[in-house]
Amino acid sequence: MTEKTKTYCLINYGCQMNESDTEHYAGQLEEMGYAPVDDFHIADVILVNTCCVRESAEKKIAGKIGELKAVKTKNSDVVICVAGCMAQKDGEKLIKKHPQVDLLLGTAYVNDFKQVLQDYLADRKGGAYTDLTIHQSEFEGRMVRQSPFAAWIPIMYGCNNFCTYCIVPYVRGRERSRSVENIVAEIEAAVRDGYKEFTLLGQNVNSYGKDWGETDAFARLLRRVDKIPGVERIHYMTSHPRDMSEEVVKAVAECEHICENFHVPFQAGSSEILRRMNRGYSKEKYLALIDLIRRYVPDAAITTDIIVGFPGETEEDFEETLDVVRRVGFASAFTFIYSKRSGTPAAKMENQVPLPVKKERLNRLMALQNENSLRYHQQLVGKTVEVLAEGPSRQADVWAGRTRTGVLVLWPVEDKKYEAGQKVRVLLDAAQTWLVKGKAVD
């Protein structure tokens, strides 16, 4: 009799770094002979990769972990793992609250998951692995990537910045950079597997290599990756405005495959709020960086992250945020309501802004940014853009893909056949807030 193939289900929350970690968990499970399933009710191993950057994310994830209690009651053999930032932050407390959890993996244990799971299966003794002093930085093993053509490539882990609102440095530890050789080897292997588009990931990619005492190592890395045969598009995130150097902007301007989009979170427009956020730049410095980017890359798409309602934010401070949004004309923006994260300095600050005020500011900010996004899309109408096809949109006879700067493009299939990762030239004829539409020209 043949033995039934064991299965796994991964449930991912949070940022691109988590998505990348989840692909690494999948790789290790498949090395152990597990096959993926979408329904966690029928999986032998369930892993929830968690985020704790805002309270809203934590609440949603706690609900999902709660749902797994019934699964464990029905089948005590199922292995339930909780990984990522919330696991790191809450440790044993999380297991006490959710006894159905067998294994808790902190953010430094991604590479060790296979071993931890094998040990667990041998003696069924669970526990929390949350030591952050393991400073592993090289990537080993394989990834099972979600996309057939676009790959996440972590180039560094952790964060040294300690912005006063942010939990990330406490749960992801100090910065450590992967070696250039290790990164290049991963990208070359992905190219051999058909990958074309690469996003280099780090909490602050501009500090890449600083842990070995190097300066401008990120600009050099960009130029190195640009030369790898088969690499068609390079993106990177996130850039801290304080650390983004002219060398990086020049590399984007000069290298064919580095896409002309710049994600530079400014968080708040008021220099006083920025000081209390410990961001290390003023409103003027940020605007000067935008000028520098536009000087080298005139048609750059600039995107950002913004927080409203940081403790002590007055109406005047918020007006400064709107002023930056108006002046820069961001192609798109991620906008957040400030969320109190216990253990961070901002959580103890006085003058926390009431929720209704935060919500009202967020609405005004989003309305303004929506006008910007629409305007950005409108100026693309009449142009022919290069799109990497992703797949059918909600309508099967309309395909979706993205431009080099990340704009979502829809076009009718007509009588043609497309495949994911194919380059298509699309003449744009309509713009909306979230996307543009057009017709394929070849």
Ligand code: SAM
């Ligand atoms: N390292 C990146 C950076 O510095 O821009 C981003 C990391 S963080 C996961 C992504 C975004 O979440 C931040 O840019 C910030 O806007 C937002 N964020 C972080 N902490 C927050 C908090 N306590 N409340 C609301 N938004 C927060």
Ligand code: SF4
């Ligand atoms: Fe958080 Fe600031 Fe580090 Fe980004 S740079 S992860 S916002 S502490």
